[in-house]
């Protein structure tokens with residue numbers, strides 16, 4: 001990567017164009033500057049006018065967000081997807097001309113995106129706009145970290161581009177996106193909710209417990225879908241605002257592809273990297289919140305000592321520990337879980353810290369960790385085969401890693417749960433649960449019901465039980 005000191009956009013473009021002419025190849029330039037404090041959701045809303053894909057990530061507990069508009073470059077990968085994606089990202093990074101005087105994570109050349117849960121599953125039309133892996137480098141990127149905001153402009157320059165014209169277009173786009181005089185659109189409501197055949201789903205849970213009792217697998221995570229018809233087209237910016245307000249301790253994300261938008265508020269970190277320090281999270285085992293402090297404490301206490309939930313959780317801890325030990329040193333995993341409280345439910349939670357060995361990257365960790373037994377099962381291959389055969393659902397990007405990385409070995413990926421695919425005035429919500437030997441179909445059905453609530457409530461229907 002070529003780090004440059006110049007600050008003028010036009011002069012950087014001129015330099016890149018002349019290099020593109022010399023080398024007969026396009027050049028990516030990335031230029032970062034500090035801007036006045038800006039609401040990232042207004043930035044996202046302003047981007048709607050451009051009819052391009054928008055991207056959003058926020059870590060609500062850290063006061064950190066990245067909002068992206070448009071796409072300067074997309075990394076797509078299919079069969080050997082993590083390896084292909086890493087190669088493409090490295091090449092792009094090595095060849096980019098970067099001006100970023102700031103050390104803040106998530107500024108400069110950043111790529112954001114996700115992948116499907118299972119690359120071996122045939123895509124259905126529901127997820128037609130989402131490829132098996134897609135990471136984009138947004139054209140305009142607003143990074144908000146505590147009280148600071150940074151704007152990064154990324155553009156791929158060709159030999160026949162005109163620097164002055166390009167600079168003018170980008171400046172105009174910047175002014176439009178940072179224009180604070182727009183409002184977030186109003187809320188939508190839910191017109192109709194439709195569960196997909198509850199009895200068949202419960203029957204599948206029974207198959208899974210039988211399968212486990214016969215020793216073919218130890219844990220299998222099964223998901224289901226809730227279809228929702230909205231009163232109007234949902235505005236991504238307003239839905240994100242509500243998710244941020246209502247779901248502390250979560251990663252709020254949105255990825256638009258051709259008008260469809262996959263978004264959610266996931267409490268589950270897959271991996272965070274800051275230079276060579278990595279964090280992961282074991283999150284599995286679920287109970288509702290209590291209505292009073294006493295009831296809440298009582299539920300939390302019984303969750304901590306409940307054998308079925310502890311076994312769901314312990315499979316995840318064991319697998320994540322082993323995976324981290326493969327690529328990291330100083331892997332630290334506490335002996336027992338603690339409670340992770342969320343608005344609508346509480347989980348068993350074990351944090352994992354480690355130091356990444358030099359020759360490995362966040363791609364290696366994602367590849368090894370996904371899917372953890374919080375979304376797949378144990379053993380991995382057997383549980384995935386069961387899911388493929390019996391689940392009757394195209395998970396698409398649900399349950400898969402989504403996140404971002406920058407060119408300075410920082411990045412974070414969450415597991416895309418508590419999420420839904422919004423297509424105009426329709427939404428498909430997804431929720432799953434870990435099935436172990438003593439799972440009860442009705443209880444698991446109820447558990448998935450609570451897991452729909454975070455999304456239902458931001459779409460205007462959280463207070464009602466689903467039918």
Ligand SMILES: C=C(O[C@H]1C=CC=C(C(=O)O)[C@@H]1O)C(=O)O
Nearest residue numbers: 284285286374417431432433434
């Ligand atoms: C699969 C989901 O949750 C996972 C994460 C936390 C707890 C889980 C559980 O207790 O079953 C699931 O493994 C989901 O929310 O769709």
Ligand SMILES: [Mg+2]
Nearest residue numbers: 285286433434
């Ligand atoms: Mg569970």
